[in-house]
Amino acid sequence: MAAEAPSPLEASKPIAPWYHEKMTNGQTPLQMGLNFGLVGTSCVVAQGTVHWTRTVMVQQQLAGMRGEVPLGMLAQTASIWRSEGLRGLYRGFSAAALREATYSSLRFGLYEPLKVALDTSGGAEELPVWKKITAGLVAGAGAAAIASPTDLLMIQMAASKQFPPPSMFQVGREVIAKEGVLGLYKGLGTTVARAAVLGATKMATYDVVKTELRNNGWKEGPELVFAASVVTGLAITVTTSPATNMQTIIMSGNAPGGGGMLGAAADIMRRQGPVGFFRGFGMQWARFGPYAVVQFAVWESLRNACGMSGI
Secondary structure: OOOOOOOHHHHOOOOOOHHHOOOOOOOOHHHHHHHHHHHHHHHHHHHHHHHHHHHHHHHHHHHHHOOOOOOOHHHHHHHHHHHHHHHHHOOOHHHHHHHHHHHHHHHHHOHHHHHHHHOOOOOOOOOOHHHHHHHHHHHHHHHHHHHHHHHHHHHHHHHOOOOOOOOHHHHHHHHHHHHOHHHHHOOHHHHHHHHHHHHHHHHHHHHHHHHHHHHOOOOOOHHHHHHHHHHHHHHHHHHHHHHHHHHHHHHOOOOHHHOOHHHHHHHHHHHHOHHHHHOOHHHHHHHHHHHHHHHHHHHHHHHHHOOOOOO
């Protein structure tokens, strides 16, 4: 029997624009575009809560290279507080906020579109872990290549002993005057390598841990986000600490001969031994742990408020 022809009313029904069509991850292109703004907002908020730990970490990492006795986590924090107060602990926050609004927006915002691109099942099957890692790695490396100057400005502002702390524009002008515009991209290789490791670890770990916990009866909510974030924070601290130390040495101008990644690694090993690659580990964890909790909690809340599904 021949199918009935659609009525004139049905035939004239408008077709949904392409940006309202759901992809295999349940999101529309419009929602995935909106997600860049949501994740950028969540990252700036998270950075605002933990930026002081980055300042302390940079000073700890540089102490060994300057021939100084490295202070512990609490002692270094107290030293900066006594001499400079809260303003000293938040050195470089303007560059850090710009970094979060660019680098982190791209790193997290590109993760889901890349997962969709790598999904060959049309959303019918759970994406393999290696594909989640690949999506995180590519997103992280690409974002870092674009936003590398903000890392350099942030580290040089945190490393400075000047008080009041120099502004982002002062540091930028000094770098360009001495080394040209390309000076802003010093340490690019280390930054991209660190970001690739961080991106692959962070998003894949969070994604996998949440999936496993849901499969074991956990319900979507603050407890699930907190548990996955804590595990994620520890994982990225372990995997990125060596690259973070090399990045600090290079971008602060303390690497031998202007420094590349291998030169910085050799110098750290010569001066401090293997422990030098994990200098400031406590402060890195103190940053990554709370950062991950705040960032994912705010991001998930904003997505929920916009009618988007959880990560």
